Amino acid sequence: MSGVRVLVGTRKGAFVLTADAKRNHWDISGPHFAGWELYHIKGSPADPNRLYASQSSGWFGQIIQRSDDGGKTWHQPGTPPGEPTTTPEGMPKAESNKFVYDTSPETGKPLTTHQWYDGTAHPWEFKRVWHLEPSLTDPDTVYAGVEDAALFCSKDGGQTWQELPGLRGHGTGPLWQPGAGGMCLHTIILDPSDPGRIFIAISAAGAFRTDDAGKTWKPINRGLHSQYIPDPTAEIGHCVHHIAMHPSRPGVLFMQKHWDVMRSDDAGDSWREISGNLPTDFGFVIDVHAHEPETIYVVPIKSDSEHYVADGKLRVYRSRTGGNEWEALTKGLPQSDCYLNVLRDAMAVDSLDPCGVYFGTSGGQVYASADAGDSWAPIVRHLPPVMSVEVQVLP
Amino acid sequence: MIRVALPYHLRTLAKVDDEVQLEVDGQVTLGSVLDVLEARYPMLRGTIRDHVTGQRRPFLRFFACGEDLSHEAPDAPLPDAIATGAEPLLVIGAIAGG
Numbered sequence: 001m002s003g004v005r006v007l008v009g010t011r012k013g014a015f016v017l018t019a020d021a022k023r024n025h026w027d028i029s030g031p032h033f034a035g036w037e038l039y040h041i042k043g044s045p046a047d048p049n050r051l052y053a054s055q056s057s058g059w060f061g062q063i064i065q066r067s068d069d070g071g072k073t074w075h076q077p078g079t080p081p082g083e084p085t086t087t088p089e090g091m092p093k094a095e096s097n098k099f100v101y102d103t104s105p106e107t108g109k110p111l112t113t114h115q116w117y118d119g120t121a122h123p124w125e126f127k128r129v130w131h132l133e134p135s136l137t138d139p140d141t142v143y144a145g146v147e148d149a150a151l152f153c154s155k156d157g158g159q160t161w162q163e164l165p166g167l168r169g170h171g172t173g174p175l176w177q178p179g180a181g182g183m184c185l186h187t188i189i190l191d192p193s194d195p196g197r198i199f200i201a202i203s204a205a206g207a208f209r210t211d212d213a214g215k216t217w218k219p220i221n222r223g224l225h226s227q228y229i230p231d232p233t234a235e236i237g238h239c240v241h242h243i244a245m246h247p248s249r250p251g252v253l254f255m256q257k258h259w260d261v262m263r264s265d266d267a268g269d270s271w272r273e274i275s276g277n278l279p280t281d282f283g284f285v286i287d288v289h290a291h292e293p294e295t296i297y298v299v300p301i302k303s304d305s306e307h308y309v310a311d312g313k314l315r316v317y318r319s320r321t322g323g324n325e326w327e328a329l330t331k332g333l334p335q336s337d338c339y340l341n342v343l344r345d346a347m348a349v350d351s352l353d354p355c356g357v358y359f360g361t362s363g364g365q366v367y368a369s370a371d372a373g374d375s376w377a378p379i380v381r382h383l384p385p386v387m388s389v390e391v392q393v394l395p
Numbered sequence: 396m397i398r399v400a401l402p403y404h405l406r407t408l409a410k411v412d413d414e415v416q417l418e419v420d421g422q423v424t425l426g427s428v429l430d431v432l433e434a435r436y437p438m439l440r441g442t443i444r445d446h447v448t449g450q451r452r453p454f455l456r457f458f459a460c461g462e463d464l465s466h467e468a469p470d471a472p473l474p475d476a477i478a479t480g481a482e483p484l485l486v487i488g489a490i491a492g493g
Contacts, residue, residue, distance in 0.1 A: 035404060059454040059488040060404055060442040076408075076438050097441045 004350050005070065005392045006358055007051065008366055009038035012384035014053055016071040019379075023356055023370040026379045032074060033065065040131050040345055040388045043070075047139040048392050052158055054129035054144070062128050064096045064144075064158045070394075077158035096158050099126045099146055102165040111168050114148065115177045124148045124168070131345060133188035137195075145185035149176060149202040151214065164214035167200070172219060172236045179203030179239045179258075180304075186344055187243050191250045199253065199268060204239035207255070209268050220268030224257060241284045242344040246293035254296050254323070256286040256344075261298055263323050274323025280310050285347035289372060290355040294322040297349075297357060297373060299342040307362075308339035316359070318373050332376035333367065340365075345388035352393060360386025397428055398483035405443070405486065409436040414483055423478040425457060426469030443486060458485040 006017040006026075013031030032038075036055045044050040053065040053074070066077045077096040101124050103111065116122035127147040135141035140157040150168050152161040167173075176183060184203055191197035196213045199220075206221040224238045231237075239258035246252065255262040255271065259282050262271040275281035280300045289295035296319050302310040309315065314333040317326040341362040350356035357369045364383035367376045399415045406412065417431045426449075433440045444451050449469065451457070456465040460474045460482050476482040 057404060059402075059452065060408075061452060062441065063408065063438075095437075095440060095446070098446045100447055 003394050004352065004356065005043070005048075005394055006348070006366065006368075006379065007041040007043065007071070007388075007390045007392070008360055008380075008383065008386060009041050009053070009345075009388035010360075010364070010384040010386050011037055014038040014041055014055075015380070015383060017366065017379050021352055023352070023368060028380055029071065031384075032071070033063075036063070037128075038387065039128060040390075042132050042134055042390045043392045044134040044139040044142075045136050046134070048394055050134070050139040050157075052132045052134060052142050054132055056128040062097045062099065062126070064129070066096075066158050077154075077156075095160060096154075099129070099144070099152055099161050100163075101126065101150060101168070102163040104165075111165075111173050113174060114183065115175060117178060119177075121174070124150070127182065130184045130186045131188055133190060136190050136192055143188050143190075143198075145188050145200060147182045147184040148178075149183045149185040149205060151185055151188070151198075151200055153214070164210075166210070166215050167208060167217045170208075170217040172205070175236060176202065176205040177237065187240070189243060189245050189253075191245075192247045193250050197250070197267070199243060199245070201240040201243050201255075203241065204237060204258075206236045206238040207240050207243060207268055220264075221271070222269065223264075223271030224262065225260070225273075226258065242286050244286045244288045244296070246288040249293045252293065252322075254286050254288060256283050256298055258282065258304060261286065261323065274319070276319070276324030276326055278317055278326050279315075283342075284344040285342050285359065287347045287349055287357070289357075290349045290351040291353065292320070292355075295320045295372070296323065297347065298326075299347070299359065301341060307341045309341075312336050312338050314338045314340055314361075316357070316373055316376075329369075329373045329376070331374065332369075343387055345390075346386050348389050348391040350391045350393050356391065358389050358391050360389040362386070396480040397423060397431075397477065398480050399428065399432060400483040400485045401439075402486060402488045404488075405439060408438050408442065411436075416480075422470075423473050424470050425464065425467055425473065425484075428473070428477075428484060429469075454489045456487050456489050458487060459483070 003020045008015040013034045015030035019026045033055045039054045041053040049070040051067040055063040065074045067074045113121035129144045131145040133143040144152040151164045187201035189199040201207045208217045210217045229237045241256045244254045251267045253264045261275045263274045264271045283301045313335045316329040347359040355372045360366045362385045366379045369376045397417045
């Protein structure tokens, strides 16, 4: 293995961090897209030099960026650097930032509203891409989870996007409500053993699964209990924050819900709580060790009213028993006067041995552990607030 | 020749350092200027006005000759000073305060 590449999205740009397999010394590249919000950057498992980035701004909307050289250069898909941006006829080559909800009767029910915070009907309005999930096998195929919640797919390297309308049209869509951060589709998990199976999660609608590549969907929220909604065990309405899966066991899912850490052993058909001895079970991130499918990581956050770690201590909690029994990992992490948050897409693991674990904070630090969480050190300390962290092992 | 002054982030996206200069055939309106701007710089499509509705994005405003044109109809003629290139059309990110 020649090294690792960590892709960091922040409130004010993207950063690419690289190191050799020892993971001791890091080179920092960036900011890319300075001043823009980078909700997510992720590389293709089929071609590690193919990266996709979601760049957005409240003023100027959504931009999709793509790199074909591991983050050295970027372009909006369809307009490669150095080439004309239009066809000889003067037409734009691509519309890589065009996300238009499919409301055609041919592809599903023409949904036009979901519920607003106060329960009134509210039109679906595209705001931004929260998460980009490249195909496991095709570098040109990539999924986008967007706000207001919907799933889009591009099969031409990000040049054009089409909604998979069966998700919003499956029946419960008009009842979905936004979470505090907006009504975002933030988690997309592709099943490596079954190309037709995709898991997604929406705040605050819950988790959903398709078994036919996105044509039809069903809510998978049985066993979730959310005390602050009118029916705590409703089919939808749960504020799922993140879901993680180990590729060797695609039927086992781990969830950090708003409150509660949950586990499913039947691909989401039912869930049980595994919060166990965690000091608080509110949080955003959750991830699975690259080589131990029963070893999972969370970063407990004090509460939904105080979005920072408890007791002024930044602690990653690790369970080696698939939940319930948790140990605090503190070596190298600040243990006093610390009031940081770690957002839902801001943790990742690498597949080296020992497994590397990475997470980014609201204070702009990216911490790395090269020993599966036993000890930590910051790669960088002073970036803008971190929104996402992904890692690639380079051949 | 029409002059358009873009905000910093849109100049970066379009890879231009200064004002953009455009040739607009026919009547010079907000709509016709933005049509030509987006045809020449397709990476700006969707950043100033919505892809589908064509409406100005809510946090952007248009000014020219000291006037706020943000709420003008897309087919309303722009001032002569814009049509002749004497003054630029300003695309500005709305910011409260300084």
